[in-house]
Amino acid sequence: MTVALTQPRGWRLRLPARLDGRIGWGTVGTLAVIAVWQLVVGAGVVPSYVLPTPLQIVDAWVGALDLIAVNLPATLRTAGLGYLAGNAVAIALAALAGLWSPAEGLVSRLAIAAHCIPTIALAPILLVVAPGELPGIILAALGVFFATLVGMLTGMRYPDGRAVEAHHAFGGRRLTELVKVKLPYGMPGMFSGLLLGVPGAIVGALMSEYLMVGRGMGGAITAAQEQLDAARVWALCLTCALVSALAFAAVGALQRAVLPWLAETSVSYAAAGARGASAHPVRDTVLGLLVFLSVACTLWWGALQVFGISPYLGKTPLDVLEYLVVGPAALAHTAELLGYLGTTLGNAALGLALGTLVAVVLAAAFCAVPALREAAMPTVLLARSVPLLAMIPAIALALGSGLLTVVALTALLSFFPTLITVMNALDAVPRDISDLARAYNASRADVTFRIRAVYAVPAVFQSLRITATGALLGAIVAEWLASPGGIGYFVLRSASESKFVALWSAVVVVTLVSMVLYVIVVAVETAVRRRIL
Template structure:
């Protein structure tokens, strides 16, 4: 999910502009025929409630009715609401105990991940030269699939440490980017005033930049709430002795479908509550925040540097890009090695870059090792790619529908925004029950994970099409379809590519989760087998290979996005 969608759904927006004073009952009164201030206030509140709550309420009612219909049609796969509620009531003590364990891990991860992100935001604000290296390393962290490092964390950390660590990693990237973007949006005039008054850069940061970053930062923290819940449950999938993730797997294996759905519903409610509560706190702390905060431009850490170097010779630009890539790789390797040394991790479990190099390149059986790794990776990438394409295609089809019939957007978007707060990977065991353990289940899981961020990001771009372009097509006699084809879809290409950068790692995570839990193939299953057989050199090699592929995919999509911006004249 993007931070734009988080802020867009953040509860009551800015209050309406005050009307000009008029006589009671006049055009500016709260309701016809009444000039009472109380009546006007009640009228404003009523209109706000209808605008903000009516559509989501109707959407929830519609989803509930659809659920009941599907449950009556296919009770073997989808238990109805009444059966799920009954299972929840009958097993409440078990559900509460497991929910408490998951919530504890999610909260700890939320605190640690956000604390690390905010600390790095402050470091970048006080020392601007550190911002680009921080962002480059954070991109690698973002491209590191949680399920890929889960077995490593499980082997290294005691208790629910793996669950907490994955939750922390799940929230880190979005919060970091939100904070960096907020710091960058500090008004230049305010910074100049502080400087003219004798304020130092530290004073500018404390009094201007940090305040300016609050709306964006809270938008990131809002997304972090369901992300932490998802990370904690993923960690529990790896083999925790308690928690919602462990309970979901157990009830699925016992074929207690109603209780499995009840557990997934509880996870959804907790994630949604965190999403809403964080948004409310953000509105209280930063009430001046606008309706949307768009993070997608800041996903490229070198965008500003490229704009500054645009007039330099091409060989020099290429050399600087290559140097940045080498520096980032060296920093990641140094951090990897340093963590092993600082925490004195066991040689049996923690493998160094030299160990991975030996396993994949210089060992006598390195060729066999590479063949096994690449074969498993190819299976996973194929499944994730099919799901990615399917999810993107369905999202674009729905974008077309909503652009041609705007009234449908008001009915469907509340449900879409609501579902973005749902940790969708929680429903992976349910998807496996419904679709089996073959290719279909993995594609459906990856496609659903891709669908929502793509829909929201691209639809937001379609709605933001420059008005002059739309007016010109209308003046030429073009209708809604012509506007869509000639203006809205072309200008939304950068947003589509931004969404691809967000959703591609998620599609891979979905495929890895499916492989880990049921399919028995792909690099996810290879990691599971490596953990069970103590082949940690193979496990670390699989993690490195998967991460490298994701970083490479991110770089390719970033280049395409940059090209699309240039073609549209926006970069």
């Protein structure tokens, strides 16, 4: 099926000339949010020590200008270097997978493993082995790497079959197929990843400063929290959010400049099975897993040797194997870890389902009523850019330290990537199909549920590839900082008691479970594609 990337002709409210356009509605929506915020907090519905009023935040921001001028450049430098490094590696690996198809499985598995490593547990190790701002650069790179790689691989995996056949018929080689056929189909997904990675890079940099280094904007936020200065905390966080939103807009402008053909060209999605199934799927799967495990364990052991990590802190794959499988207390260790993990999986599933459902509903509403989209998107993008890690204490004060805080955080982490990805897909509904539906007097509901929903399904699964694992990691972070339960609490307790083999074992188990979740999402996506596309 061919998808023409064009702007939908949804219903549009007629506006006065001075308000017509995205800037006018965006300004109206932002001012409305600020006004409601001021009224709600000013009336005492929400205590000001949890959510200060906008006027209090502005006053705190003015008082913190000198602090921001000193610390913001350091955070931006770390985030920028991580953003460039993570995306460069992602693009290079996607090109390798497109050039040599057997590498795609290994690249995907290694990328999933890197994405699924709980960074909050990795941070103390990076502090020991990496000097200066390198821990922040690594965390920022991890925050952008996976989204860009998944977006490129998804687009490159399903090019227009006619283009591929024509290329082969004219004697094209693999390199020219990559450059002229696959990369153009991967670039929209690449830019989706670049957009999603902007706040991810800033959050990664803030995480390093917040947890380890104590400098930059993360260090300033930490100091404000220790002083119980809620207004300054919000002022600093919103400053980071504003910078992130500006960078997001810049990447969007770059996308429109580099890919002007998005509004005219077609992208074709085909079922995975259409490319030809393996003659020996079980054998190929087992061999792929063995190769992945061999490479991953070699990299793990090699990193311990290269960075000179002491055996007391750095544990090898054999240490984890003994702790979980072959040691005398392995059964008890595994049962304890899986018990904590079950709690985390339940929390993450609730947040993932809630965030995804709300995002899909809002995306459909924004597509049907462009004025609503234009009014709400500035606030949505700004909220997406807020460093949620720094806001967990405020969320915990509002909702309490427990299930609600964990579910709220995981829902927020799932909501924004899904909303952006699904909106892009709804914008890609072919104009000729919409015109044909109108010619046959199809209602707006018919167009939404019978046409646009079909085009949104691949986008939902593309976002689930990111959010399914991201929700699990978000639940771990929330449990670490604001909930006395789950695998996050287990990791925190293990680190505080210097039980590093338990800490490494938890990281391995979470990584493997996240990879299983990713494989399940891909399997369901493949089955759905075969049925509807």
